[in-house]
Amino acid sequence: MKTFQDKVLSLVKKIPKGKVSTYKAVGKALRRRGQVYRAVGRALKENIYPVAIPCHRVVCSDGSIGGYSRGVRKKIALLKKEGVEVKKNKVVDFKKKLFTFF
DNA sequence: CCCATGACTAATT
């Protein structure tokens, strides 16, 4: 069954390593109007596919980490591992590493 | 169908 969550997860899966995306971008990619990012964040929190989805590549619009089911620390660690530095809970060169699906 | 919740964001104070 194709749900909103499935679409979100599919997109998140497509985010290339070393890059990050935002909840807003995902919503835009889904062609939803208004603030879909709410539902997006909620969908990821459900996290029905724990390892299959690199949810850690999705951050807030301002570059802050936001949240993570396994803990923000873990998320930051994973990002750093992939080449994305995080300082003070903010992604370094966030705009450059931002992936908008377009 | 109505209410509550959430890993959000933009605007206001």
Place this chain on the structure above:
DNA sequence: AAATTAGCCATGG
């Protein structure tokens, strides 16, 4: 610049 308020979408009970 930090904290608060309000707005909006999808999902579950």
